[in-house]
């Protein structure tokens with residue numbers, strides 16, 4: 072079944088004849104058009120149309136796998152209205168703005184508008200070989216860039232300068248920067264999303280570096296926590312606990328495992344080390360056109376791992392006022408287990 076056929080099957084199950092796709096990553100997934108934020112897609116039983124404007128005529132012609140209609144609102148809605156007359160049309164309840172819904176109501180008086188959730192996202196859970204290849208390339212490039220930057224993570228260097236080197240390295244290698252680079256040293260390590268600041272790295276710090284590349288729209292994601300000199304005994308203990316949780320969770324990845332159980336496995340290990348409260352986020356997430364997508368590796372998740380999923384495994388422990396540790400690998404779920412796509416060695420703390 073092609074991806075569009077799978078989407079139509081999902082639309083059928085959701086009770087809609089057509090689907091108005093407005094989320095940028097979903098627009099890209101369905102059409103191939105890389106400026107998803109400047110486009111919308113209408114999927115009908117007969118076809119699928121990408122709507123974008125005159126700035127993208129050439130780009131849409133080159134990239135889109137589906138018919139293109141170059142127009143701006145209100146012409147966009149008027150053209151689509153002809154195609155959805157009398158139909159039950161799904162819209163993406165999690166993504167369409169209130170103004171966007173009002174515009175649909177105004178122009179599609181003869182259609183029945185139905186909220187839907189996750190129809191395209193569910194298809195994106197399983198990556199095609201081409202998608203896996205893009206993610207693999209992005210991670211390989213990130214590994215190479217990290218190896219070049221690793222020696223500069225030392226006392227006297229600003230977090231911002233480490234981030235800048237990583238960003239420049241990614242750009243020079245032909246990738247985009249996947250998200251704001253996290254470089255959180257010393258006490259700043261207690262912030263899971265501590266993007267690089269002007270803080271100067273000090274002797275004895277642990278430094279959490281979390282960054283990713285984007286290649287052909289697909290992300291990589293990896294975190295290493297690096298010791299500068301000899302960290303305190305407390306932080307060395309925390310590092311050991313997080314490493315144990317990460318290695319155990321990666322080793323447990325295989326098809327059929329519930330994402331919630333994987334999260335519980337890592338959380339249980341950290342709990343045994345007295346760090347349950349310190350693990351302030353989920354174990355991981357899917358990675359693809361978005362840095363965060365399904366499956367969610369968290370307690371409330373109903374996702375079950377399946378071959379073709381690309382996930383992160385990233386337990387962490389954060390002690391406010393003291394510091395933090397996170398270790399993250401990017402993992403492909405295979406037919407019989409897993410393949411770790413991130414090849415940067417996990418750090419061994421100095422003795």
Ligand SMILES: CSCC[C@H](N)C(=O)N1CCC[C@H]1C(=O)N[C@@H](C)C(=O)O
Nearest residue numbers: 250263264281292352353355356362363
């Ligand atoms: C701003 S993108 C951050 C990428 C990073 N590797 C990441 O996903 N992190 C960093 C710490 C927590 C984790 C995260 O944000 N997890 C989300 C899915 C959550 O809600 O737990």
